[in-house]
Amino acid sequence: MIPILTTTSTVMCPHGGQATLLTTNTEMLIDGAPALLQTDIHPIVGCTFTPAAYVPCVSIRWVTAATQTNVRNVPVLLQTSVGLCLNAAQAPQGTAIVVQVQQKAKGT
Numbered sequence: 001m002i003p004i005l006t007t008t009s010t011v012m013c014p015h016g017g018q019a020t021l022l023t024t025n026t027e028m029l030i031d032g033a034p035a036l037l038q039t040d041i042h043p044i045v046g047c048t049f050t051p052a053a054y055v056p057c058v059s060i061r062w063v064t065a066a067t068q069t070n071v072r073n074v075p076v077l078l079q080t081s082v083g084l085c086l087n088a089a090q091a092p093q094g095t096a097i098v099v100q101v102q103q104k105a106k107g108t
Helices: none
Strands: 010-012 041-045 059-062 083-086 092-095 097-100
Touching: none
Parallel strands: none
Antiparallel strands: 010 097, 041 059, 059 083, 083 092
Protein backbone atom coordinates (compact mmCIF):
# COMPACT_ATOMS: atom_id res chain seq x y z
CA MET A 1 0.00 0.00 0.00
CA ILE A 2 1.25 3.43 -1.02
CA PRO A 3 0.36 6.83 0.53
CA ILE A 4 -2.37 8.81 -1.28
CA LEU A 5 -1.62 12.40 -2.29
CA THR A 6 -3.89 15.10 -0.82
CA THR A 7 -4.11 18.86 -1.03
CA THR A 8 -1.71 18.99 1.96
CA SER A 9 1.03 17.04 0.11
CA THR A 10 4.02 18.84 -1.37
CA VAL A 11 4.85 18.38 -5.06
CA MET A 12 7.52 20.29 -7.01
CA CYS A 13 8.84 20.52 -10.55
CA PRO A 14 12.48 19.42 -11.04
CA HIS A 15 13.54 23.10 -11.19
CA GLY A 16 12.21 24.08 -7.76
CA GLY A 17 8.71 25.28 -8.68
CA GLN A 18 5.91 24.52 -6.22
CA ALA A 19 2.66 22.88 -7.37
CA THR A 20 -0.63 24.33 -6.15
CA LEU A 21 -2.58 21.19 -5.28
CA LEU A 22 -6.22 21.76 -6.16
CA THR A 23 -8.82 19.07 -6.84
CA THR A 24 -12.42 18.58 -7.92
CA ASN A 25 -12.75 15.76 -5.37
CA THR A 26 -15.07 16.51 -2.47
CA GLU A 27 -15.87 12.91 -1.48
CA MET A 28 -12.63 11.27 -0.27
CA LEU A 29 -11.09 13.23 2.59
CA ILE A 30 -8.01 12.15 4.51
CA ASP A 31 -7.58 14.04 7.78
CA GLY A 32 -9.88 16.68 6.32
CA ALA A 33 -7.85 17.11 3.12
CA PRO A 34 -9.24 15.99 -0.26
CA ALA A 35 -7.41 13.20 -2.09
CA LEU A 36 -5.97 14.26 -5.46
CA LEU A 37 -7.27 12.69 -8.67
CA GLN A 38 -5.47 11.69 -11.88
CA THR A 39 -7.64 14.16 -13.82
CA ASP A 40 -6.50 17.12 -11.68
CA ILE A 41 -4.09 19.54 -13.36
CA HIS A 42 -1.93 21.45 -10.89
CA PRO A 43 -0.49 24.90 -11.61
CA ILE A 44 3.18 25.47 -10.77
CA VAL A 45 4.66 28.70 -9.41
CA GLY A 46 8.30 29.64 -8.98
CA CYS A 47 9.93 27.41 -11.64
CA THR A 48 13.34 28.77 -12.63
CA PHE A 49 14.02 26.57 -15.71
CA THR A 50 16.31 28.53 -18.05
CA PRO A 51 18.03 26.37 -20.74
CA ALA A 52 18.61 29.29 -23.19
CA ALA A 53 15.67 31.45 -22.21
CA TYR A 54 13.26 31.48 -19.28
CA VAL A 55 10.80 28.65 -20.00
CA PRO A 56 9.13 27.79 -16.67
CA CYS A 57 7.01 24.77 -15.87
CA VAL A 58 3.42 26.01 -15.49
CA SER A 59 1.41 22.85 -14.77
CA ILE A 60 1.53 19.15 -13.94
CA ARG A 61 -0.49 16.58 -15.86
CA TRP A 62 -0.55 13.12 -14.25
CA VAL A 63 0.05 10.05 -16.43
CA THR A 64 -0.11 7.28 -13.80
CA ALA A 65 -2.22 6.84 -10.69
CA ALA A 66 -3.75 4.16 -8.47
CA THR A 67 -5.06 1.05 -10.20
CA GLN A 68 -7.60 0.04 -7.55
CA THR A 69 -8.36 3.13 -5.41
CA ASN A 70 -10.63 5.71 -7.02
CA VAL A 71 -13.30 8.37 -6.53
CA ARG A 72 -16.26 8.12 -8.94
CA ASN A 73 -14.15 5.84 -11.19
CA VAL A 74 -11.27 8.33 -11.35
CA PRO A 75 -7.98 6.99 -9.92
CA VAL A 76 -6.47 8.82 -6.95
CA LEU A 77 -2.85 9.96 -7.02
CA LEU A 78 -0.27 8.02 -5.04
CA GLN A 79 3.21 8.89 -3.80
CA THR A 80 4.52 6.83 -6.77
CA SER A 81 2.29 8.49 -9.41
CA VAL A 82 4.10 10.03 -12.39
CA GLY A 83 3.30 13.61 -13.36
CA LEU A 84 4.72 15.51 -16.32
CA CYS A 85 5.73 19.10 -15.71
CA LEU A 86 4.68 21.15 -18.74
CA ASN A 87 5.60 24.62 -19.98
CA ALA A 88 3.07 27.07 -21.46
CA ALA A 89 3.34 25.35 -24.87
CA GLN A 90 2.47 22.03 -23.12
CA ALA A 91 5.95 20.62 -23.78
CA PRO A 92 7.21 18.23 -21.06
CA GLN A 93 10.17 19.54 -19.05
CA GLY A 94 10.63 16.75 -16.52
CA THR A 95 8.69 14.72 -13.99
CA ALA A 96 7.06 16.00 -10.84
CA ILE A 97 8.78 15.31 -7.52
CA VAL A 98 6.60 14.25 -4.59
CA VAL A 99 8.28 15.77 -1.55
CA GLN A 100 5.77 15.17 1.25
CA VAL A 101 2.66 13.00 1.68
CA GLN A 102 0.21 12.11 4.42
CA GLN A 103 0.86 8.70 5.97
CA LYS A 104 -2.58 7.60 7.19
CA ALA A 105 -4.49 6.43 4.09
CA LYS A 106 -2.90 4.25 1.46
CA GLY A 107 -4.05 2.81 -1.85
CA THR A 108 -3.04 0.70 -4.80
